[in-house]
Amino acid sequence: MKSHAIRHGRPALALLLTLLLLQPALQPGSAHAGPTLERIQSSGRIVLAHRESSVPFSYLDAQRRPVGYALDLCHRLGEALRKHLQLKSLATDYVQVSSSDRIAVIAEGRADLECGSTTNNAERREKVAFTVPHYITGSRYLVRADSGIKELGDFAKRRLVSTKGTTSLKAIQAVNRDRLLGIQVLEAPDHGRAFEMVEKGEADGFVMDDVLLYGLIAGSKNPKGLEVVGKFLTIEPLAVMMSREDAELKRVVDAEMKRLIASREAHALYERWFQQPMPPKQTALNLPISYLLRDFWKYPSDQVPN
Numbered sequence: 001m002k003s004h005a006i007r008h009g010r011p012a013l014a015l016l017l018t019l020l021l022l023q024p025a026l027q028p029g030s031a032h033a034g035p036t037l038e039r040i041q042s043s044g045r046i047v048l049a050h051r052e053s054s055v056p057f058s059y060l061d062a063q064r065r066p067v068g069y070a071l072d073l074c075h076r077l078g079e080a081l082r083k084h085l086q087l088k089s090l091a092t093d094y095v096q097v098s099s100s101d102r103i104a105v106i107a108e109g110r111a112d113l114e115c116g117s118t119t120n121n122a123e124r125r126e127k128v129a130f131t132v133p134h135y136i137t138g139s140r141y142l143v144r145a146d147s148g149i150k151e152l153g154d155f156a157k158r159r160l161v162s163t164k165g166t167t168s169l170k171a172i173q174a175v176n177r178d179r180l181l182g183i184q185v186l187e188a189p190d191h192g193r194a195f196e197m198v199e200k201g202e203a204d205g206f207v208m209d210d211v212l213l214y215g216l217i218a219g220s221k222n223p224k225g226l227e228v229v230g231k232f233l234t235i236e237p238l239a240v241m242m243s244r245e246d247a248e249l250k251r252v253v254d255a256e257m258k259r260l261i262a263s264r265e266a267h268a269l270y271e272r273w274f275q276q277p278m279p280p281k282q283t284a285l286n287l288p289i290s291y292l293l294r295d296f297w298k299y300p301s302d303q304v305p306n
């Protein structure tokens with residue numbers, strides 16, 4: 001009697017259940033879309049956050065256009081999102097961010113992906129999400145070649161600058177305090193200004209991810225007058241940042257990052273920006289993939305050590 005009632009007595013309920021079960025198949029691109037994916041789908045646009053001077057990850061070329069390794073990766077992630085949402089086209093808008101506001105821009109939905117040189121760590125994961133790292137680096141020190149500085153201890157009683165809102169700044173402040181080095185730690189609003197402070201003698205060194213320091217040296221007027229010294233102060237897994245409120249967005253982005261790595265498309269992009277001449281001066285960093293990144297990419301994951 002009970003099965004008879006389900007088959008014959010409740011046709012409207014049965015129809016409703018059927019439609020609900022079919023809904024994911026009818027709308028594969030939007031059935032589980034969160035706020036970011038819904039915004040992208042409704043507007044037909046994706047907003048990429050970029051940096052001004054995070055060479056070669058995300059910076060402005062001679063025509064003030066956003067370019068770089070992380071941006072090239074983000075363009076491919078955007079294409080994966082376009083296909084997932086079944087959009088015929090997806091326009092790209094850009095918003096420039098700094099070290100101090102980049103997390104807020106993503107958390108507040110003012111940009112969909114942050115394409116720069118941001119470290120994935122536990123503190124930041126409380127506010128945003130990250131995909132698989134595209135680079136693993138560490139903080140070292142940029143100095144003038146004639147400074148005589150070779151390691152952290154040489155900065156005692158001297159001026160050392162870092163960029164506001166970075167893990168490098170927090171790390172040097174902690175080490176300076178713990179080891180009683182007496183370093184005058186200075187803050188700069190962006191990497192370009194910190195680099196300029198060293199060039200002009202306003203600071204004795206600039207502590208930051210070493211790859212960014214090499215990029216700044218390569219684009220400088222006098223690259224032979226500057227050098228990167230010292231052991232790693234930190235280890236930094238850099239990754240594209242996105243909203244932590246959209247699980248489906250993260251699923252699609254993570255899957256595409258893993259595909260790019262498995263297909264070696266990510267390796268080709270790496271070679272383009274780290275081993276070949278890059279704009280604006282067509283200089284090359286000549287930095288092969290580190291053993292840290294090479295080993296991590298064997299089993300790519302968004303899970304990183306804290």
